[in-house]
Amino acid sequence: MEKYLKELENCTLCEWKCGANRLEGETGVCRVTLPEVASCTLHPAPPQSYTIFLAGCNYKCLNCQNWTISQYPDNKEKLRYEKIRGYVEPKELAEECLRNLNSLQGKRIGADRIFFSGGEPTINLPYIEKIVEEARKIDPSVKVNFDTNGFLTQRSLKRVLDFTTSITYDIKAYHDEVHRAITGAPAEPVLRNAEYIAKNAKDKLWEYRVLVIPKVNEDEIKPLSEFLASIHKSLQVCFLAFRPNFVLENHPGASRELMERCVEIANQAGLDNAYWSGTPGLSGEVLTIEDKVEDKYEIEEAKRAASYAYKAGCITHPRSCGNCGSNQDCDVKRYIPLDEESREIMRLIRFVKDLSEENQ
Ligand code: SF4
Ligand code: SF4
Incomplete structure (x- = not known):
């Protein structure tokens, strides 16, 4: 060894x-x-x-x-x-x-x-x-x-x-339950360390990156921006447009309007160096909240993220992988999304469905 x-x-x-x-x-x-x-x-x-x-x-x-x-x-x-x-x-x-x-x-x-x-x-x-x-x-x-x-x-x-x-x-979210619902882990250590870097090693910070997932963490942008602005107004913050992926393979991507709004929110919170990047506007469908997790979370977006996790096989809610009896045998870790070709067919089906609904 x-x-x-x-x-x-x-x-x-x-x-x-x-x-x-x-x-x-x-x-x-x-x-x-x-x-x-x-x-x-x-x-x-x-x-x-x-x-x-x-x-x-x-x-x-x-x-x-x-x-x-x-x-x-x-x-x-x-x-x-x-x-x-x-x-x-x-x-x-x-x-x-x-x-x-x-x-x-x-x-x-x-x-x-x-x-x-x-x-x-x-x-x-x-x-x-x-x-x-x-x-x-x-x-x-x-x-x-x-x-x-x-x-x-x-x-x-x-x-x-x-x-x-x-x-x-x-940084995925500001509120603990939204952070848990998305990642399976609590937010506190992440916010603590972000603050430590900003206060003690700001010269090493390239940027904080916040992936913006519509209807899953978009309401987190304001508190997160306020939190970062309260440490230092000049911190670099990059908002990344979510693209459908992994368990969220059918969830819609972030729109250009949403990404521009994130920068506006960050500026209003006092951050001078906020910007966005990525490919916006990919289509998808938002999942309905599952009864099974609804009463385990208070925040609407946490409920939605947890519903996706539940569908993928997550058994512990609020999510907490460290204390979960299934963390050595977890269905979420084994989740395999559709390949690109099948996803394209799904998009086409969705497009035709939307069109026929519009014409009714
Ligand atoms: S089943 Fe347990 S280990 Fe797997 S994602 Fe859910 S909380 Fe985490
Ligand atoms: S074994 Fe546990 S403490 Fe060590 S890196 Fe993995 S998750 Fe973290």
Whole structure:
């Protein structure tokens, strides 16, 4: 066993603090034992980088666009065609990163940093630290970005801040029950860590990223903006337009009007650096709220998100994956959405249905 992985004997890297002995094959909420690389690629989206996607996540988000990676290894039986690179020696990966950053293609897109993403990279923090250590032996000035959902312990966050140049930080919701309904995890540690970064490491913050899902978290934009503005008005906040994905595969995407309204709301709350990106306007259908979860949540949008989770097989409401008896055998993690072709047929059927309703 590699010495730097020793702390996986009693894993408390993220706020679930499972204490699993991952070296002996025990798993916590993330279900990951040893670090596995899903894939690596030069990435032209800012901050331009050589991106390492690490398999596995401590959340079970309904909207995940990287669900093949994040819900690994539970979906691997059903995803036989998906390739996971697996464990790669840190030194080998560090050399690969620098080779790509210094390549013609890397220079052409302006890639200037190693970008750790996933899944959630926190669950493999000791591995990442080792890769960065090896990379900086070759080039001490190499930059590093950490892309996180914010659900890490304060100790882990401080370790991350020690080696990162920049942080991209996702926040899914302000209210706890909406956050739980979407992700399966509480909001408090995420807001706490967001505040810590803003107050203690603002220079490292690339941006907070808020995925805007119509009728699921759009009412969260105002309180979230007010929360961030109360810390610092100049914080960078990027609103991303939701595209139908994973469990929310049939839910409508965010419209352009909604995205523009988010920026307006953020400006009114006092944020000076709010903007949006993504592809708006994808069609879909909003799910009706399920009787089975209605009385478990107070907020309408939480009820709707939880209804999607319930339909996908989530048995614990309010959602709380850390305390759920099914967290080692979870149907949400095994959820497989329709492929693109079948989804296109569904869109066509919906279009024809809408048209015939209009003509009645
Ligand atoms: S969910 Fe978090 S604390 Fe639990 S095993 Fe995974 S990384 Fe460790
Ligand atoms: S069934 Fe349990 S582990 Fe799975 S998503 Fe629901 S709360 Fe989380």
